[in-house]
Amino acid sequence: LHSTERTFFGHPRGLATLFGTEMWERFSFYGLRAVLGLFLMAPPVREGLGLPAATAYAVVGIYQGLVYLTALPGGWIADRVLGARRTVLWGGAVIMAGHICMAIPVRGPALIWAGLTLIVCGSGLLKPNISSMVGYLYRDDEDARRDSGFSLFYMGVNIGAFAGILVTPLLAGEDRWHLAFGAAAVGMALGLTQYIAGGRRLRGAGTRPGDPLTPAERTRALRMLALAGVLCATAAAIAAATGVLTIDNVTYMATAITLLVPFAYFVYILRHPQVTAGERRHMTAYVWLFVAAAVFWMIFDLAPGPVTGFAHSHVDLTAFGFAIPAGWTQNFNSLFVIVFAGVFAALWPRLGDRVGSPAKFAFALFMVGLSFVILAAASGVAEAGVKVGLWWLAAMYLVQTFGELSLSPVGLSVTAKLAPAAFKGQMLGVWFLAAAVGDSVGGQTYRLRAFLSETHYFLALAAVAVVAGAVLLLFSRRLRHLMSEHEAA
Ligand code: GLN
Numbered sequence: 001l002h003s004t005e006r007t008f009f010g011h012p013r014g015l016a017t018l019f020g021t022e023m024w025e026r027f028s029f030y031g032l033r034a035v036l037g038l039f040l041m042a043p044p045v046r047e048g049l050g051l052p053a054a055t056a057y058a059v060v061g062i063y064q065g066l067v068y069l070t071a072l073p074g075g076w077i078a079d080r081v082l083g084a085r086r087t088v089l090w091g092g093a094v095i096m097a098g099h100i101c102m103a104i105p106v107r108g109p110a111l112i113w114a115g116l117t118l119i120v121c122g123s124g125l126l127k128p129n130i131s132s133m134v135g136y137l138y139r140d141d142e143d144a145r146r147d148s149g150f151s152l153f154y155m156g157v158n159i160g161a162f163a164g165i166l167v168t169p170l171l172a173g174e175d176r177w178h179l180a181f182g183a184a185a186v187g188m189a190l191g192l193t194q195y196i197a198g199g200r201r202l203r204g205a206g207t208r209p210g211d212p213l214t215p216a217e218r219t220r221a222l223r224m225l226a227l228a229g230v231l232c233a234t235a236a237a238i239a240a241a242t243g244v245l246t247i248d249n250v251t252y253m254a255t256a257i258t259l260l261v262p263f264a265y266f267v268y269i270l271r272h273p274q275v276t277a278g279e280r281r282h283m284t285a286y287v288w289l290f291v292a293a294a295v296f297w298m299i300f301d302l303a304p305g306p307v308t309g310f311a312h313s314h315v316d317l318t319a320f321g322f323a324i325p326a327g328w329t330q331n332f333n334s335l336f337v338i339v340f341a342g343v344f345a346a347l348w349p350r351l352g353d354r355v356g357s358p359a360k361f362a363f364a365l366f367m368v369g370l371s372f373v374i375l376a377a378a379s380g381v382a383e384a385g386v387k388v389g390l391w392w393l394a395a396m397y398l399v400q401t402f403g404e405l406s407l408s409p410v411g412l413s414v415t416a417k418l419a420p421a422a423f424k425g426q427m428l429g430v431w432f433l434a435a436a437v438g439d440s441v442g443g444q445t446y447r448l449r450a451f452l453s454e455t456h457y458f459l460a461l462a463a464v465a466v467v468a469g470a471v472l473l474l475f476s477r478r479l480r481h482l483m484s485e486h487e488a489a
Contacts, residue, residue: 009152011137011145011149011152012201013201014137014201014202014203015134015137015153016198016201017194017198017202018130018153019152019153020191020194020198021088021092021194022157022191023157023191024188024192024194025095025126025127025160025187025188025191026156026158026164027187027191028096028184028188029119029123030160030164030165031163031164031167031168031187032099032164032168032181032184034308035168035169035172035177035327036063037057037060038308038309038327039172039177040056040059042174046175047107047175047178049109053309053449054446054450055247055248055251056305057302057306057309057443057446058251058443058444058446058447059251059443060304060305060443061251061302061305061439061441061443061444062250062251062255062258063119064301064304064435064439064443065254065255065258065435065438065440065441065443066120066254067119067120067123067127067436068432068433069257069432070121070124071123071124071127071128071428072124072261072426072429074123074124074125074127074129075129075428076429079209079210079211079425079426080209080211080213080221081209081212083206083207083208083210084133084136084205084206085202085205086207087129088130088133090125091123092122092126092191092192092195093122093192094118094119095118095119095122095126096192098114098115098116098117098118098119098120098121098122099115099181099184099185100185101115101118102115102178102181102184103178103179103182103185104178105178115181128432132206132425133205134150134153135416136206137149137202147345150412151409154337158334158337158341159334160187163187164184164187165327165330165334166328166331168183168184168327169325169326169328171183172327210425251444252444254440255440255443258436258440258441262434262436262437265433266283266287266290269420269423270284272423274420274421274422275420275422276420279420280420281482282420284482285418285482286414286483288472288475289357289358289414290434291434291468292365292468292472293431293435293438294435294437294438294441295464296361296368296403296438297437297438297439297442298437298438298439298442299369299461299464299465300368301435301438302442305442305443308327308329310375310382310454311326311329311393312326314379314382314387315329315378315382315387315388315392315393316389316390317329317390319390329390329393332393332394332396332397332398333397333404336397336401340402340405341405344402344405348410356476356480357410357411357414358472358475358479358480360407360410361406361410361411361469361472362469362473363406364403364407364469365465365468365469365472366403366469367402367403367406369464369466371396371397371400372459372461372462372465373458373459373462374396375392375393376456376459376462377392378392379454383454411431411434412428415428415431418483448460
């Protein structure tokens with residue numbers, strides 16, 4: 001970079017474009033997420049879908065899970081067909097179409113399901129590829145600047161989330177859901193405009209697929225796609241005809257698929273002929289971190305589900321002299337990330353080599369476990385029939401955010417580091433798969449409420465996190481050994 005060139009906080013100007021696009025995309029994603037659970041549960045007289053809580057939370061979990069699951073095909077499309085740049089553009093357009101569908105104020109769920117499906121597909125095209133494009137802005141030897149570029153980008157994510165979570169619950173009130181969905185559509189439109197207008201600054205990053213399909217591969221891929229389409233349509237038709245096509249069954253099916261995909265994908269990577277013995281050793285260690293991350297997201301991403309449900313029913317929401325919407329409580333997280341991200345980013349290089357990623361992940365699991373102990377305590381107090389103070393949720397989200405900051409950025413960079421050469425382009429999609437697994441399994445956990453009180457439900461999840469963290473800590477030396485570069489493979 002020449003010294004006369006204009007920069008974006010010392011970074012290539014293209015980062016401003018990606019920052020702005022992702023900020024508005026996350027505005028729409030978190031904005032929708034902030035009201036989705038309450039909308040699904042609200043009775044039809046309040047314009048909602050009237051679903052039981054366990055079903056509604058499962059839908060919220062699956063929706064989040066699928067948004068991250070489609071990162072895998074999304075990364076593949078960029079790498080082999082369209083290039084990241086055009087894939088992101090298509091993704092933004094499809095997401096916007098999804099939000100528009102949901103904003104159309106007709107009764108009945110058809111447009112809602114269509115809209116959610118579009119958002120899931122569009123996010124898969126956009127999310128992993130816009131993240132890889134951040135990486136493309138830097139030369140191979142610019143590791144430190146790339147890391148700080150990603151930190152800045154994560155800031156954009158959370159500024160967008162904060163604004164989205166601020167706007168949609170206010171617009172939605174108790175029955176104006178479509179207005180909130182409309183705001184998400186407007187946000188995504190602004191993101192797209194920004195992406196198109198700022199395209200020049202990207203200087204050709206991601207214009208071409210890294211590893212384009214050969215004509216023979218293209219024919220095979222199209223055939224597979226057609227076959228999959230026919231199989232899905234047939235399965236759906238049979239399910240509809242026999243009456244098993246219920247929302248609950250669709251969520252079970254989606255959870256099963258979300259669990260199977262990473263399993264199959266890891267087997268594929270580990271057996272791939274181009275993966276060396278050393279890379280295979282790295283991947284074995286990575287699988288452990290992957291499972292730990294899945295457990296973390298399973299609990300963390302309950303925010304728009306059971307946690308907001310708890311805020312709605314059991315928390316005294318008066319603040320600043322008026323009753324704030326329950327969805328706003330999700331913003332404790334965005335706020336704390338904005339405040340503390342810099343502290344954690346400065347902390348990691350200082351700790352240097354002493355604390356490895358397994359220990360950071362274990363810390364994250366302990367934090368998310370502790371956060372749910374706090375939530376369980378609040379729930380215990382609420383069982384007496386009183387509304388608990390807002391600060392319970394503030395404390396819960398503070399502890400949780402400390403966990404997020406020791407797992408999420410660390411995970412991105414460890415994924416990039418451990419990726420086998422043949423899978424470099426697709427590994428970010430693999431990282432998002434951990435969130436996919438966690439979110440869709442997490443969505444199903446509320447069904448345990450059939451056997452457990454709410455307090456015990458939160459405690460059970462806390463126990464899972466703490467046990468997972470302890471196991472990881474126990475094996476952390478072994479894992480670091482597996483991940484190290486130096487020994488002979
Ligand atoms: N909060 C971050 C984002 O939305 C991380 C999400 C994730 O990796 N699951 O980008």
